[in-house]
Amino acid sequence: MSQINPAIVAKLNEILEHELAGVVRYTHYSFMVFGYSRIPIVGWLRSSANETLMHAHQAGEMITHLGAHPSLGIGRMLETSRHDIKDIMEESLAFEREGVEQYYSLLELVTNEHQSSTMVMLEEYARTLIQEEEQHVGDIDKMLRKPGTLESVIE
Template sequence: MVEAKNEKIVALLNEIMEMEASGVIRYLHYALMVKGPNRIPIVKWFHDQANEGYQHASQIGEKITSYGGHPTLRVAPVPETKTHKVLDILKESLDFEQAALNKYKELLKIVGDDVALEEMIRSMIRLETEHAEEVVKMLDVN
């Protein structure tokens, strides 16, 4: 059973798992909706993001069970904006990456002395930051 001091960690891990699972659906949808002459590399990039979201959700789920918690079956909502122009999709992606990054940073503040969790979260923060930076470059918004 989850100890009281770890309940907040498990709750945040479950929120992150929901976001990562949502990312799988989100990025798959984006990949399916891309049209135009630059479709192939953009679709590949979105599929790569979906696969990474699956890997992250799995890793987070393993950490939840190591804390004695129960991984969520929920998926964070994915809004359908009905806007499927590449730049609009990338802006949505950037917002999503920033939200995930913020959730990981929130968890980092409370990891305590669990070095393995801290290193995992720092690694996720690095990856999410790199994703956001990549999207900014793709948007050419500097």
């Protein structure tokens, strides 16, 4: 395998740390939901934590596939102490949008490299995760809308 651009490995490690922070974030949020809609919302949050962990696994596997060392760090986590469902969803939306940006950044790095089987694999990985993260953004956008409203809350 040819030498991989260190910026690609650094971006993958940033993605790994971001996704690991998401596992903690979604798990924490699931503890803080109260009210009549608690059960389905907790289920969605815990499902999101599991999916985010899977994304972290994929990033870590990608890093070791490239012959590099995965980070042991966890991305930025900010306790806002805002635990209203709307606040949780808005923070989740910001988290998911940041993830989309990171995967687009990876895609840009990869597509600027000479095409090889490794770069094609990384490009497909980035595109797949962009699609999944964009879907998450869309789901949260819909949850933040008032019932009967079709207009997106994303500015």
